[in-house]
Amino acid sequence: MAKLYFKYGAMSCGKTRDLIKTMYNYHEKGMHVLIIKPRKDTKGEDTIVPRGADPVKVDYLIRENDDIYKMIEYYVSYHPLHCILVDEVQFLKEKHIKELADIVDLLNIPVICYGLRVDFRGHLFPGSKALFETADSFEELKAVCKCGNKATRNVRFVNGSPTFKGGQIAIDGENDVTYESMCRKCERELRREHSDE
Numbered sequence: 001m002a003k004l005y006f007k008y009g010a011m012s013c014g015k016t017r018d019l020i021k022t023m024y025n026y027h028e029k030g031m032h033v034l035i036i037k038p039r040k041d042t043k044g045e046d047t048i049v050p051r052g053a054d055p056v057k058v059d060y061l062i063r064e065n066d067d068i069y070k071m072i073e074y075y076v077s078y079h080p081l082h083c084i085l086v087d088e089v090q091f092l093k094e095k096h097i098k099e100l101a102d103i104v105d106l107l108n109i110p111v112i113c114y115g116l117r118v119d120f121r122g123h124l125f126p127g128s129k130a131l132f133e134t135a136d137s138f139e140e141l142k143a144v145c146k147c148g149n150k151a152t153r154n155v156r157f158v159n160g161s162p163t164f165k166g167g168q169i170a171i172d173g174e175n176d177v178t179y180e181s182m183c184r185k186c187e188r189e190l191r192r193e194h195s196d197e
Contacts (some may be wrong), residue, residue, distance in 0.1 A: 002110040003136040004101050006089070008117045008128065010151040010181040013066075014144035015114040016048055020056055022112060031082035035077070036060040036068070037136035038091035038127075048087050058087070062096060069099040072107065074077050081109055089115035097130035120156040120179065121164065143181040151181035155190060162194050 005123040009015060019035070027035045032074070035048065047055035062068060068192045075081060084103065087093070100111045113135070117128050123130070143151040156163050182190070 002104045002108045004104045004131075004134060005110070005112040005113065005137045005139070006128075006131040006135040007114050007139045007141055008131075009141035009181050010143040011116070011154045012181050013141040013151070015141055016087065017053070018141060019048065019087055019112070019114050020053070020162050023056070023085060026083055032080050033083045033085055034059040034072070034081060035064055035085045035087065037087040038089075039063050040091040041088040062092060064093060066096075067099060067105075068096055069102045072103050072109070076107060076109070084111045085116075086111065086113040089110060089113040090117075090119075090127045090131075091115075092127035094112075094126055094130040096133055097127060101134050110193065116154060118153070120154050122153065145181065145183040145186050145188055147183060149183035149185065151183055153182045153184060153187040154179045155187055162190050164191055164194070 007015060023033050023035065032075060035056065035058050037048065037058050043049060046058050046061055049055050058070060060068075072081070072084065082099075086100065089097075100113070103109050104111050113127075113131060114115075115128055115131075116125060118124055119141075145151040157178045157180065160178075166188060
């Protein structure tokens with residue numbers, strides 16, 4: 001029986017590497033996989049960009065008003081499909097998560113989603129929140145903070161300086177934006193140091 005999976009973690013925890021490893025595992029067994037990601041994730045455009053490896057082409061870029069269920073229902077009427085892998089799932093809307101659940105329940109196709117749990121302010125993303133409410137299986141992929149503790153936060157830096165203000169979405173590598181994974185304690189100390197900026 002197919003399931004809806006959510007594999008989540010802070011940045012640099014290996015989500016993209018795990019997605020690509022899963023894709024290759026299916027391919028080695030002669031099985032067909034589709035990779036989708038939200039169009040909001042402009043990093044790599046129509047590819048997934050793993051650290052230190054070649055980009056992997058995405059099959060579908062999902063726009064805000066797309067109906068993923070209808071797209072996949074049409075696809076499987078002409079092609080075999082054994083699994084759907086979703087990158088950067090946190091950027092999807094709640095309705096998209098429902099559509100992914102419908103794919104699992106009505107088409108019996110497993111869907112494995114990869115994404116962040118929370119944004120740089122510690123708030124759940126809409127897609128992540130909907131997955132915590134809907135998914136059948138959860139797995140936290142671990143990242144390590146510079147202090148050695150488990151990293152659970154994503155601290156945003158603009159031009160090398162930490163910032164704790166701004167919109168929820170700012171893509172890593174664009175407009176001098178970068179992120180660093182940290183534990184809650186290190187994030188709190190950094191926030192305290194920069195509280196008057």
